[in-house]
Amino acid sequence: MQSGVAARIDYSHPAQIELHEGQMDIGGGAGELVFERVKVQLRTRLGAEVFNSWFGRMKLAEASRGIVRLSVPTAFLRSWINNHYIKTIDELWKAEEPSTLKVEVIVRSATRSTSAAAPAETTKEPRRSTKSTGSAATAAKSSAPANSSAPLPRNAAPVEIEARGSSVGSPLDHRYTFESFVEGPSNRVAFAAAKAVAETAPNAVRFNPLYIHSSVGLGKTHLLQAIAAEAIRNRPGSRVVYLTAEYFMWRFASAIRDNSALALKEHLRDIDLLIIDDMQFLQGKSIQHEFCHLINMLLDSAKQVVVAADRPAADLESLEPRVRSRLTGGVSLEMAAPDFSMRLSMLRGRLLAAQAEDPTIEISDEILNHIAHAVPGSGREVEGAFNQVLFRRSFEPQLDIERIDEMLAHIFRSGEPKRVRIEEIQRIVARHYNVSKTELLSNRRTRTIVKPRQVAMYLSKVLTPRSLPEIGRRFGGRDHTTVLHAVRKIEDLSTSDTKLAQEIEFLRRLINEAQ
């Protein structure tokens, strides 16, 4: 740390603004010095614990022409810092360097290849909940907590309600039960283990921790909430807590900030069954430390822990090795995609649930069979198709197979929604990379804009039926060869750059979910 040196950023050199492939504008050593001084002051003001939680992985990405860009590895961190600390950082920076116009926080993916940036880390934004709308589980993943003054980071988590003796859990969706879960070859073992955990008496744990993983929409949340609901029924008086990793992070971060971490830890001590969903989103060193401490304590005192994630524990790269190792020490089970007869059972289950609310609803078994054939994907896709048919049926009561085919063809193409609009792709990509749509369509060649622009063009080509010239027109009147260049470039890069490939996969998902 070189505090004491009067630092001035050189905002005048145009080469710092117009960047080319692979270059990074760091604002020179002077910018770094101001950054170090601002960090020292932040640490002094906030204390080491809070500072490390939020700023430990912050880097200086760029400082030029009065604009300072600080990068963090995740959108969650960016959102949190923007909500809580950006004003302070802005003031501190301006005090050090009065010609500063603006300080902003960006997500690191937009600033690859910088010596100032951290080594590759996951840049995945906390996923938007895609659970059925209107459910308590959705609320748990998207609403603000009722009893806290701290603004909740976007997508971060839930309304805090009392779930049988617990004041730290997320609410459960009453529809997610073992009875409504369709069991089949792809999930039989996980289902059996889940039931065994829910039915086992307290302190008689069998699989600990039980770790369930699968790709999206294959029923992890459903199964975890079913365990919670069943255990609450079977174990009167026990503390059963279901919560998402994002909510856990938010609770701890708030507690650290409010100096109430001790009280929270105390409160978590006597949980009998802890169920954590979406483990892949647990981030931050000190929070992982707390998490590790908590599960060690629970496992050591023979309390059951159940965890779900979208990949095996060993592949959760953003987790500290000791958390990973603790998670791999129990039983790990994978769930795969449902087969035809499971999909058909899901559809029948959905129909019965709909009929319970409105007995006039009728959809023939022939149509259900047809949908089960036509939609080969996850439980979520089956659910989406059913909802579409239900909705259409309300104003087209005579839906026949042909009409349904037509309708599903519009929604699904090898498991992916078809009708994607270029505007929507531009909006989502711009937001993800923290650039404006105008910048995306402009002629600016800065690296932080070129990459999102190329990614958006690539996604427009693969997710829509539009031609290259048409895409070029929608991107500020560019020539079709420019679009072709972008498509090839992103295709090439994503075969060797796994981080970029993951980003693109994540964006695809966001775009599909937004349809």
Ligand SMILES: Nc1ncnc2c1ncn2[C@@H]1O[C@H](COP(=O)(O)OP(=O)(O)OP(=O)(O)O)[C@@H](O)[C@H]1O
């Ligand atoms: N085996 C199943 N039986 C009944 N419904 C299912 C099954 N699998 C998935 N579903 C339904 O599909 C929808 C998506 O499932 P869920 O949210 O549990 O998936 P997930 O694996 O948690 O997805 P993500 O990784 O995106 O969180 C839910 O409405 C769920 O009820």
